[in-house]
Amino acid sequence: MSAINMSANADFDANRVRFALHGGAGVIDRASLSVEKEAQFREALARITKASVALLNNGKSALDVVEFAIRELEDFPLFNAGHGAVVNANGEVELDASIMDGRSRACGAIAAGKTCKHPISVARAVMERTEHVLLVGDGVDQFVHAIGAESAELGYFLTAERIEQQKQAAALGVVTLDHSAVYSSDPQKDQPSPFDKKGTVGAVAQDGFGDLAAGTSTGGMTNKMPGRCGDTAIIGAGTWADNQTLAASATGHGEYFIRNVVCFDLHAQMMYGNLSLQDAAKATFARIEAMGGTGGIIAIDHLGQVHLPYNSEGMYRGWYDGDQVRVAIYQD
DSSP states (O other): OOOOOOTTOOOOGGGEEEEEEEEEEEOOOOOGHHHHHHHHHHHHHHHHHHHHHHHTTTTOHHHHHHHHHHHHHSTTTTSSSSTTOOOTTOOOOOOOEEEEETTTEEEEEEESSSSSHHHHHHHHHHHHSSSSEEETHHHHHHOOOOOOOBBBOHHOOOOHHHHHHHHHHHHTOOOOOOSSSGSETTTTTTEEEEEOOHHHHHHEEEEEEEEEEEEEEOOBBOOTTTTTTOOGGBBBBTTTTHHHHTEEEEOOOOOHHHHTTTHHHHHHHHHOOOHHHHHHHHHHHHHHHHHTTOOEEEETTTTTOEEEEESSSSEEEEEEOOSSEEEEEEEO
């Protein structure tokens, strides 16, 4: 497989349009997800995927559509991003996000923001309105104020479920992924947990000009140390886009994805080893699993191949491969 460079100056061709999104990967079993919540997840995944594909078919850029899709996911309280993000050990939310343009490798990211209503848009503003790639902590919130981005107080982000999750994790003395077995059952009653699983969100797109883009947004890990930053905000670990190879967004145990620089690793194997996306993903996941990590990736390569691998029980996902919009949660 030889990589090619698609240009934004190419003619628009709707046959090039591809799209995928995720809402987290992890311990997602049917027994612990209520029928009602499963229906809500599927509806949201389908709705946002269909709207994103429609925008791409109408000539919107991959970058614009990735931002649009993630903003929609950040507004949906059942995912761990924006409204409904998980809570750290201090009872606060700290929001991470990143976005990357495959045309130029331009990228922007934020970590540990506390007031940004749409973290993905703030990450894009870092890319387009500063000379930097990554802002962290108080600097994020100062930037939000300086540019007049949408902001919100802590109460907007918090949900009763997230507060209770943090209390349970703190009582057990653990830091957990949103999709964690610690929430899969009630140890006292041996019954399904009242918590319905949700997680980090991301989107990847190829537009009608052949350009690629990727983005990711998250609240991180429940009961995490204040200031903890996972792979979502790290370009190359949780997000990557390059027109010569692929656009990718990751979800899972971020520390393992950072240690393996997962999304860049896929790019490097394709760029320098001439591997296909599928073969590169297989090799990358073998390394993650050898370390004990779990998670998933959504990716579109420069040829328009859509690949959604994961090594956990499930991953919330929606995609369009040029044929039809599909959504799935479990292995089927």
